[in-house]
Amino acid sequence: MRYVVVEVLLLILVVLLELTNASAPCVSYEWVVSYSERSILGSNKQVIVINGMFPGPILTATADDVVNVNIFNHLNEPFLMTWNGLRMRKNSWQDGVQGTNCPILPGKNWTYSFQIKDQIGSYFYFPSLLLQKAAGGYGAIRVYSPELVPVPFPRPDDEYDILIGDWFRSNHRDLRASLDNGLSLATPDGILFNGLGPEEAFFAFQPGKTYRLRISNVGLKSTLNFRIQDHDMLLVETEGTYVQKRTYSSLDIHVGQSYSVLVTAKTDQVGSCRSYYIFASTRFSNSYRTGIAYIRYPNSPLLPVGPIPQGPESWDFASSVRQTLSIREDLNVGASRPNPQGSYHYGRVNVSRTLIFQNDVMQSANKLRYAINGVSFVFPDTPLKLIDHFRLKNSFVPDTFQTYPSNRPSSLGTSVVDVLYRDFVHIVFENPLNELQSWHIDGHNFFVVGLGYGGWSESKRSGYNLVDAVSRSTVQVFPYSWVAILVAMDNQGMWNMRSQKAEQWYLGQELYFRVKGEGEEDPSNIPARDESPIPENVIRCGRLLQ
Template sequence: MRYVVVVVVLFMISLVVLGSSDALAPTVSYEWVVSYSQRSILGANKQIIVINDMFPGPILSATAGDIVNVNIFNHLTEPFLMTWNGLQMRKNSWQDGVLGTNCPILPGTNWTYRFQIKDQIGSYFYFPSLLLQKAAGGYGSIRVYSPELVPVPFPRPDGEFDILIGDWFYTDHRDMRAALDNGLSLANPDGIIINGRGPEEAFFAFQPGKTYRLRISNVGLKSSLNFRIQDHDMLLVETEGSYVQKHTYSNLDIHVGQSYSVLVTAKTDPIGIYRSYYIFASTRFTNFYMSGLALIRYPNSPIDPVGPVPSAPGSWDYASSVRQALSIREDLAVGAARPNPQGSYHYGRVIVNRTLIFQNDVMLSSNKLRYTINGVSFVFPETPLKLVDHFQLNNTIIPNMFPVYPSNKLASLGTSVVDIRYKDFVHIVFENPIYDMQSWHIDGYNFFVVGMGFGAWSESKGAGYNLVDAVSRSTIQVYPYSWVAILIAMDNQGMWNVRSQKAEQWYLGQELYLRVKGEGQEDPRNIPVRDESPIPDNFLRCGRVT
């Protein structure tokens, strides 16, 4: 018994010496070559971006607690950054992969992302964050599994499939970028693809009676999509790292940047006669209708499905979509990355320290289209904001420049940074006063979606908030002429990107950064390692940091 005590003491001492248990965590390493490839997609040749010659790219798979190394070799002719949509990068925004935190990986060079996946499980995806490169591909799925000691709240599936749905454009991403730079808006897409393939080119092999987990993400540029499977129901179990109350859906609205996990049980037949089935992803809330098509195939089934295809919801039926969104609730009785239930954190009882309203809109700058948040259209400084902050460079981040509430000021260009106190509990309202779907994402965080509704938001709306079992996620849609309210615990120090997930809006200025710091930590040298990771040894230099 004394021997056991000594071993435990020595183990605890080793953790203190190492600074944390991170040094003992398993490591998962990837080496990715990012390059161009000429491919035919939807019947048209296009130069796309592949990873290790794959489109979509390889699955990034890890377990909560793992340290992940991704060494990226940039074989493009342009700078490159990869961002990890939904991974929280706990206290390590150095690895976030957006231009406000990282200098780009230059052509012909490589750089290694290194981060630990802490207290997080679920389904996500990665994609290029610069220069509208996402329109050329370069994206792939992320799976984060629960630790062995944390039970999963459903039987282990017999198999898993990653399904990446999104709109696709024949036009080269550089030409699309030039059009936006010249003040034009993006045209309608040319089609919908599923796992990088056109109609009936992607298929998923089912075995009778087996249950499969489908991890579905909308990786497109602008289109909300409705996902459904012919003659198969979907049991929703997880969204962006949260286990949800299990409900069966015949179709799911998946907005730009969102991810879901569903369980689908394959059919059985006593005489063993099976057929193929359609998988559909079709546009929602647009002035055009397009659909992507994949197949489920059973053993010895004919290639072509038969029977009626699953009907799409009404194109402009916002009410049913809102009802579906509000029906997705957190399963409080289970744990995610930890054994304790998700409902052990009573967010509805936490005192709100601050309310922020972010209102999206449009403006003209030199007669060219731009998009704004609270009347400010974001422009990047020559040096990433994270480096500006770390090296305390002057005249870049202007205190109190960003109007935290919509005001009567004229719309303008600016570098929007909102200072947030570490560990504050913040109420954010996204207001969408225009006739267009919006989709918002916050890097580094999940947030509780406590309310949504049509019309203008007012403080009286708080009486109807869900303060018990609201879903926690990182990307939320806002319907036209509507609002969404979220609550967020600011427990992740760093410089974090808030952006429209719609590529045109993001590219043309609809983003800002949250600078989360504790009191007395204006100087980065005063931030304890436990609160934020130090600048990495391999950090890239650019702009005023050379």
Template structure:
């Protein structure tokens, strides 16, 4: 009887939802996910393509649009797609990770439906299960400003999406099996530009025109330094925030991060043009790898000439930190609305609570695992969102996860932290290891307010940027360092917090934030104004069959 009442409430809420979105434009996509044999970096490999494309189709939308993506899974394994950086307001049902969705089984389809509300910017999508990202399946996302909200720079003559990332010859199933046996991922075999090897990708420039390059690091583990021969880059946006416009000769782009830069093409009064290199090279690693693409002008020779652009020192953390600290939010401009970004005075809001999340490693039966505050995450057989919605017997016990680093014995667990809706939360990521970390929070952008070497302490708050910190969804944490963020918990749902490094994520470096209002323990008490109802087409699995 209880489930019948829940279903009636769901149907009623869906009607209200459709009426409220009656005037929102709908952008629809049909995507067939399948395998394809391709020669990449000179090696033949089975990859994952979308509509026979690698990378997949660009997902174009304008702020306020409703996105409908019907995905047909033609693989021989389960599949889910996640939307890196999209906030999916009030709708974690569409997040596409194992804590919120049952997988799309082979031969089946499922339709994602969500609204890109009050955000703009450059993002990407990728498969979230079973290390499938190592086989491709990713693509770019563009979210444009509404017509009435001007962009804070002249309209570019054209735009290019540039997806860079490390690449492995090995099949993703073999890579996953290697991790399962306790081995770490090997050194990557190369760096790709839009799925292509050295000098296979090129971008056509016309003299004097200005181009917006939307650059994302879609790789598995490697920070990449991006630079263009004899061309400066004007940084204008990162993951939905317009930033103070500064010129950079190179940019460190960490795993999972996205940037937009403006590049002005050269002019030559005698019309003598040549081609130029675009480089992406590995940073902070014991190996050197680089990917190369080309800029070509009309009638220019195919091969560039002259020196290649120099990379920063491979272990030069100081310059990388200085660059990160130089990226500041432009307080005078609007994004998805006309009001300026600086109208939200985050630095004056009282902090409700603090979480300190420390990454580490553990060995279980001599097999490598990654932990957060001593807990290595294990997914339950039923997604957490369904456990919570149907109030199943396998109840979530958030108090089991320590919100500060713990000296207790490292263990396996399903880590969930309860957060009150509308709380203002301070999170510190601590990295006591000698390798770079990259952290992401689904459903949210946060203010990146501070970073430093050594251990974090309460005294570090005095140095936080409480005025114009950049807002983004992925933050790097340097070795033996910390990074601090502030975020307003204004998006109800079950939201994934994870390492963007595929190996760390696969082996347990994640947790979930369960954001609910007071008195909303029962799903029937949740208003559609606060969170969308369970979709009619939700996939059944685990205890919900």
């Protein structure tokens, strides 16, 4: 009898949730993706624009909103858009990566439709296919708190989205051909601020006002140090987590990461009559590249005076590690719900399993490839999500990928890791190479509980932060180092884990998590796993067209 009551209660809960989702506010966008010839860094280049804009329009929503984005592909290539850091509720069908979606073909359109999970924060979107991100096509995302959830800082007078990233003068097709031919990407030609070259972007400040700057690194490969001349930055949020408020003179922002800072404008007569540098420069690179924008006060001269603000030494990893460790979650505030972030005691949850992922470089047919645990990812002829749903045969064998480093020869393969819905997974990223790595997991946030030099061992667990570790969706791993994260697999579906560095991702450094419901270990029940049904407008490709 007790089990019957539980089942009835669960059924009522599901119905209530569906009713809530059905009545959620809806925001809709219509975007035309096309090419535009632009002069950037002194060179003409074919840029991907959205509604004629580069960067594209800001996608604005509130936690739990239903978002519809109708994308018209006016390129001469297939196209997909992915939503970096958004955790679509029950819906990996809308993830916009090659393993989950068939592409939008030239001349066609497709509507993404998803509900944002209970999250807030600063994110961005970008094209996920064919190295098109090197041509633009990206833009900022703002997700606001519901009205009943207080924001843990005074409301800013204005907000600016600042998209920084490295830029190549070469066409994205030429860059792609270089990678296809087994060559690595060359050195970037410069750093852009909101699609503009040095000294072209500016942000208007009024004396005494407070501004929220939502900063994202949308580049292909470069860690950037961000700083403002004679202005401190109060860090308040990173990828949906309100953090303990700390003041920074500069911030290292790794590829794929987003931060929100508050900056208070000057009030004194001298300080509020000047212009100031905003500066971004590469770190951990043999080639130093910079980007410059300006803050301008009313009636100030166009150009700043004084030196450009100095950042940390390019190869000073120690300062970047210290900064990473200083960013902690604010346990006393809520994000998308009234309850404090610290009400979820992640340190007390039993770990279901441990996965160890090691990035490495390999050669295949004398061409450069990147791998995880010795396997460089190759796609089957049909997206994994559709293969899974329609139970297509002879495509991939789930859960045969070794979830720990091994000495077996490197190979090509389709890496899929099965995990159970609501499993609490401990993942260690090991980086044995002399270059910084950056990892992202779609559909989920995770707690960054530990990092250290050298290899990881079980003894490292004793030093984990199990109280106030920051929660985010993208994490960097320093050279010859490791990072440990804890992630609740609370979003069913097929979700991409990838290197955020475009070159590594393009050349095989990714895998997919298949998050299954309890009792669905039997492969014949796999399609029932999906909490959201297959969309009526799903695009079919590959073997589904045969």
